[in-house]
Amino acid sequence: MFAVYAARIDRDQPLAGLELGERPAPESRPGWSTVTVKAASLNHHDLWSLRGVGLAEDKLPMILGCDAAGVDEDGNEVVLHSVIGQSGHGVGPKEPRSILTERYQGTFAEQVAVPTWNILPKPKELSFEEAACLPTAWLTAYRMLFTNAGVRPGDSVLVQGAGGGVATAAIVLGKAAGLRVFATSRDEAKRKRAVELGAVEALESGARLPQRVDAVIETVGAATWSHSVKSLKPGGTLVISGATSGDRPSHAELTRIFFLELKVVGSTMGTKDELEDLLAFCAATGVRPVIDEVLPMDRARAGFERLASGEQFGKVVLTNP
Numbered sequence: 001m002f003a004v005y006a007a008r009i010d011r012d013q014p015l016a017g018l019e020l021g022e023r024p025a026p027e028s029r030p031g032w033s034t035v036t037v038k039a040a041s042l043n044h045h046d047l048w049s050l051r052g053v054g055l056a057e058d059k060l061p062m063i064l065g066c067d068a069a070g071v072d073e074d075g076n077e078v079v080l081h082s083v084i085g086q087s088g089h090g091v092g093p094k095e096p097r098s099i100l101t102e103r104y105q106g107t108f109a110e111q112v113a114v115p116t117w118n119i120l121p122k123p124k125e126l127s128f129e130e131a132a133c134l135p136t137a138w139l140t141a142y143r144m145l146f147t148n149a150g151v152r153p154g155d156s157v158l159v160q161g162a163g164g165g166v167a168t169a170a171i172v173l174g175k176a177a178g179l180r181v182f183a184t185s186r187d188e189a190k191r192k193r194a195v196e197l198g199a200v201e202a203l204e205s206g207a208r209l210p211q212r213v214d215a216v217i218e219t220v221g222a223a224t225w226s227h228s229v230k231s232l233k234p235g236g237t238l239v240i241s242g243a244t245s246g247d248r249p250s251h252a253e254l255t256r257i258f259f260l261e262l263k264v265v266g267s268t269m270g271t272k273d274e275l276e277d278l279l280a281f282c283a284a285t286g287v288r289p290v291i292d293e294v295l296p297m298d299r300a301r302a303g304f305e306r307l308a309s310g311e312q313f314g315k316v317v318l319t320n321p
Contacts, residue, residue, distance in 0.1 A: 001025045003109035004300040004318070005063045006050050014050035015304055023063055026105070026113035031090035033072055033116040035080065039132035040068040040107040040297075042307050042316045043165060044244060045099065054102045065107035065318075066100045069122055069131035077122040079131045079279065080107065080114055081272045090115025099136075099269065108300060110320055120276055123283035133289035133315040134278055136269065137165030141173055141217070142278045143270035144239040149215035153178030156213040158231050160184050161220040162194035162202060163313045166241060168290040170217045171197045176287045182209055184224070193313050197290065215239065225249035229256055237263040290314030296321075 001023060008017035026034045046064045049055040055062055066082040082100040085091045100106050100114070122131045144166070145151055151174075159170045162183040174181040175198025183194040183202040191202035201210065205224060212233040218224065221243025228238055230253070257264065270278075282288065292312040295303050296319055303316040 001110040002297065003063045004065070004297065005061045005108070006055065007061050009050070009052035009055070009057060009060070011051045014047055015301070015308060017050050018301060018304060019061070020298060020300060023061070023105075023109065026111055029113070031115055031117075032113050033119060034111050034113045035068065035070045035072050035078060035119065036111055037068045037107055037109060037320055038070040038128035039317055039319045040065045041132045041136070041165075042303055042318070043067065043136045044242065044307070045101070045136065047304070047308060049101055054099070059103065062101055063105040063107075063109050063112075064101055065109070065112075067132050067135045068107035068112055069128045072119060077124075077128070079120045079122045079275070080112070080135060081118045081120060081275050082107075082135050083269050083272075084115065084118065086271065087117055089117030108297065108318060118272070120272070120279065123279050125283040126279070126288075129291060129294055129317045129319065130282075130289050131279070132317055133165070133291065134282070135275055137315065138169040138173075138289055139270040139275050139278055140241050140267065141166045141169035143274055144217050144241055144267045145170060145173055145177070145179075145215075147270070147274065148239045148265045148267045149217070149237050151177075151179055151215050154180070155215065156180040156182070156211060158182045158184070158209065158213045158216045158228065159199070160205075160216065160218050160224045160228060161244070162199070163187065163190040163310070164219060164244070165315050166219045167217065168197065168314045171199050172287055172290060174198070176281075176285055182213065184227075190313055212236070219243075220245050222246035222249040226251045226253055229253040229262065232260070232262050234260040235262070236260075237265060239265045239267050241267045292316055294319060
């Protein structure tokens with residue numbers, strides 16, 4: 001079958017290890033199901049995999065892709081939860097959890113196999129392209145906001161780095177949930193788009209906010225860390241799920257963190273139940289993922305290049321005929 005895969009690890013030029021071509025179709029195994037992929041979306045996780053982060057050399061070649069929506073063996077339209085081993089279903093109770101493509105072949109292919117437990121019905125209100133955006137970036141944002149930040153309608157939130165998949169999701173979900181959302185970006189066009197999506201104000205990176213906020217959604221890392229901490233109210237919560245600019249900020253702001261009793265919470269992906277809630281939330285409210293570009297699977301390299309450049313606003317989606 002046709003697939004998009006990591007053939008080599010290159011920490012400095014990750015796209016040098018990206019290949020498009022034929023790979024073996026999934027083999028049947030107890031407790032697993034094969035899904036015909038209709039749409040799959042790119043994440044920074046895929047770029048990190050090409051750098052060897054979370055993907056060992058002995059697992060190569062590895063078909064990339066965490067997210068997908070498609071059709072199961074019985075003809076049902078489905079969405080995949082991409083955390084494998086969270087429940088023990090299909091892998092055994094002692095296997096540690098992993099994200100699809102760390103141990104098992106991913107979704108950038110004509111077919112993908114996952115534990116049957118990881119398959120959820122796709123709401124009829126969502127297209128395959130929309131549904132394929134939800135299991136990683138949108139689920140991550142959902143968990144960051146509503147589980148780990150614990151915000152409620154009327155609270156204020158800062159979303160750093162408007163334009164990325166998690167950041168755009170957080171803006172849209174926050175607006176829909178009645179939050180007062182502020183956003184930052186170095187790019188004027190992205191700031192304008194953030195306001196169109198529901199941010200009350202979008203500022204340049206590092207700019208002083210009109211008010212301190214209850215929570216910060218942080219995916220940028222070192223470049224915005226100090227600003228994130230300084231933007232919180234006393235007792236506020238900083239939730240971090242990524243560090244695209246690096247994980248070693250020049251100022252950790254430890255004094256401010258303990259003096260103002262701030263909370264710093266790490267967040268990774270989300271549970272199957274949270275994905276089910278997110279799917280239902282989108283179906284019921286009309287909230288839809290922000291899609292930057294839809295490309296056929298055989299043009300995946302162009303999608304990776306766009307993601308690597310940071311030019312995208314929202315999700316890049318790959319489709320099969």
